[in-house]
Amino acid sequence: MMQPQEQATPPAIQVDRLYKSFGSLKVLREITTEIYKGEVVAVIGPSGCGKSTFLRCLNLLEMPTSGKIYINGEEITNPNTDAMRIRQNVGMVFQHFHLFPHMTVLNNIAYAPMKVKKVAKEEAREQARDLLGKVGLGEKADTYPSRLSGGQKQRVAIARALAMNPDVMLFDEPTSALDPEMVKEVLEVMKAVSDTGMTMAVVTHEMGFAREVADRIFFLDGGKIAEDAPPSEFFTAPKSDRAKQFLEKML
Amino acid sequence: MITLLNTSLDRFSDTFLLAQMNLDFSRIMPSLGFILGGIVVTLQFTFLSAILGFFWGTILALFKISKFKPLYWFGMAYTSIFRGTPLLVTLSLFYFATPQLTGYDISGFQAGVITFSLNSGAYVSEVIRAGILAVDRGQQEAALSLGVRYKPMMLDIILPQAIKNILPALVNESIALLKDSTLVSTIGAQDLLRRAQIVGAEKYVYFEPLLIVAVIYYVMVMVLTLAANYLEFQLRKSG
Numbered sequence: 001m002m003q004p005q006e007q008a009t010p011p012a013i014q015v016d017r018l019y020k021s022f023g024s025l026k027v028l029r030e031i032t033t034e035i036y037k038g039e040v041v042a043v044i045g046p047s048g049c050g051k052s053t054f055l056r057c058l059n060l061l062e063m064p065t066s067g068k069i070y071i072n073g074e075e076i077t078n079p080n081t082d083a084m085r086i087r088q089n090v091g092m093v094f095q096h097f098h099l100f101p102h103m104t105v106l107n108n109i110a111y112a113p114m115k116v117k118k119v120a121k122e123e124a125r126e127q128a129r130d131l132l133g134k135v136g137l138g139e140k141a142d143t144y145p146s147r148l149s150g151g152q153k154q155r156v157a158i159a160r161a162l163a164m165n166p167d168v169m170l171f172d173e174p175t176s177a178l179d180p181e182m183v184k185e186v187l188e189v190m191k192a193v194s195d196t197g198m199t200m201a202v203v204t205h206e207m208g209f210a211r212e213v214a215d216r217i218f219f220l221d222g223g224k225i226a227e228d229a230p231p232s233e234f235f236t237a238p239k240s241d242r243a244k245q246f247l248e249k250m251l
Numbered sequence: 252m253i254t255l256l257n258t259s260l261d262r263f264s265d266t267f268l269l270a271q272m273n274l275d276f277s278r279i280m281p282s283l284g285f286i287l288g289g290i291v292v293t294l295q296f297t298f299l300s301a302i303l304g305f306f307w308g309t310i311l312a313l314f315k316i317s318k319f320k321p322l323y324w325f326g327m328a329y330t331s332i333f334r335g336t337p338l339l340v341t342l343s344l345f346y347f348a349t350p351q352l353t354g355y356d357i358s359g360f361q362a363g364v365i366t367f368s369l370n371s372g373a374y375v376s377e378v379i380r381a382g383i384l385a386v387d388r389g390q391q392e393a394a395l396s397l398g399v400r401y402k403p404m405m406l407d408i409i410l411p412q413a414i415k416n417i418l419p420a421l422v423n424e425s426i427a428l429l430k431d432s433t434l435v436s437t438i439g440a441q442d443l444l445r446r447a448q449i450v451g452a453e454k455y456v457y458f459e460p461l462l463i464v465a466v467i468y469y470v471m472v473m474v475l476t477l478a479a480n481y482l483e484f485q486l487r488k489s490g
């Protein structure tokens with residue numbers, strides 16, 4: 001997976017002994033891992049095991065209790081780092097979309113590039129139109145989010161995150177709030193994004209997607225990455241009993 | 252319209268002679284223009300106070316949801332003080348204390364606008380704070396995840412949604428302001444009520460001018476109420 005010359009460039013994401021507690025609840029206990037450029041990692045595990053917390057630490061929506069996180073070699077957990085600058089580079093897609101309801105679809109996508117990156121209005125709208133086309137919603141530019149189906153909303157949310165040209169994309173259960181018939185259209189868009197070489201961390205219950213698209217599976221359990229293996233290995237020969245039990249329930 | 256009112260009121264008094272009310276609007280007719288001029292003063296006063304109070308209330312609301320404790324405590328203490336003091340007391344305080352403390356001879360209108368804005372800000376800040384907290388937390392997270400900073404996030408994403416939800420409550424606050432605006436008549440501002448009292452004192456007819464301004468206040472309040480209902484209806488329709 002990792003070519004020798006890539007060792008010179010830093011990993012897209014590097015996590016070094018990450019701990020996260022909420023009060024006395026220890027959610028993440030020592031997570032250490034590296035995710036390389038262009039890799040797609042599927043994060044799976046039982047409910048409440050800390051998958052969202054892990055993802056949200058990667059763009060500082062949650063402040064780690066201790067440990068270090070590097071994005072492209074830059075330590076983002078350093079108190080002097082500007083979290084806002086880091087977040088521009090790390091897109092996130094949420095389970096419940098969180099589109100801006102008072103903006104048209106086009107403005108949802110063009111807003112952050114204009115406000116944050118100071119991209120000229122026409123350019124931002126042009127790019128937004130382009131992205132909308134890519135997620136198959138070219139004709140919805142002037143619609144408000146309330147008029148869209150769940151699957152369409154999530155595709156807009158993906159386009160909105162992509163509009164910032166991030167190096168890394170985080171997906172937190174992007175299809176869990178969708179009716180079954182809409183799951184496929186979103187997964188297809190995500191697969192297309194991964195085909196562009198995007199580095200992705202995807203929390204998901206879609207084992208088919210994990211098996212097909214992911215390069216690695218993280219099985220989170222007990223606040224740790226209990227297993228880190230390619231899907232071919234993980235799905236056929238999980239090492240731990242916990243992973244076996246989990247897979248039996250899922251498949 | 253006034254003559255119509257006049258004749259119908261005359262008829263009213265004719266048929267209810269039992270009440271011994273001899274309403275006579277003719278004596279105050281020459282002063283009618285003066286009284287009606289009070290509408291402008293009252294409306295100016297109300298809208299100025301409502302708008303300034305709204306901006307101040309927004310800032311106070313942001314203080315009160317701030318994680319920075321001094322701002323939070325200031326917002327809370329401020330609201331508590333203004334909600335816990337009768338408006339007439341703060342109004343008089345500002346009117347009489349300002350010249351004494353600063354030497355500036357403040358007009359009743361100015362003292363009124365300042366007091367009402369400060370007071371309304373306290374009430375409105377509670378409404379706006381509730382409105383902000385009612386906006387789905389995911390909105391803030393989405394904005395943060397895109398690298399949008401606090402100020403544009405508040406101005407472009409959170410506040411527009413918050414204010415949409417509380418618009419009817421804000422109109423109700425302006426209705427309360429309009430009615431409370433009569434208090435400035437006590438410090439010499441020539442609003443509707445004050446003008447009615449002046450005319451009454453000049454002509455020795457008290458009932459008629461007061462009746463006229465009561466009707467005018469009622470009509471203004473009703474117009475605002477209808478506007479609030481209409482807004483609420485439109486907002487509910489747009490989901």
Ligand SMILES: Nc1ncnc2c1ncn2[C@@H]1O[C@H](COP(=O)(O)OP(=O)(O)OP(=O)(O)O)[C@@H](O)[C@H]1O
Nearest residue numbers: 022023025027045046047048049050051052053054
């Ligand atoms: N802000 C918070 N404050 C307190 N506890 C929290 C907070 N966020 C998460 N938790 C707790 O941390 C634990 C892990 O939560 P997390 O959302 O990361 O789990 P998850 O693996 O994503 O679960 P799910 O599959 O249900 O989404 C849970 O017990 C949750 O209740």
Ligand SMILES: [Mg+2]
Nearest residue numbers: 051052053173
């Ligand atoms: Mg979760």
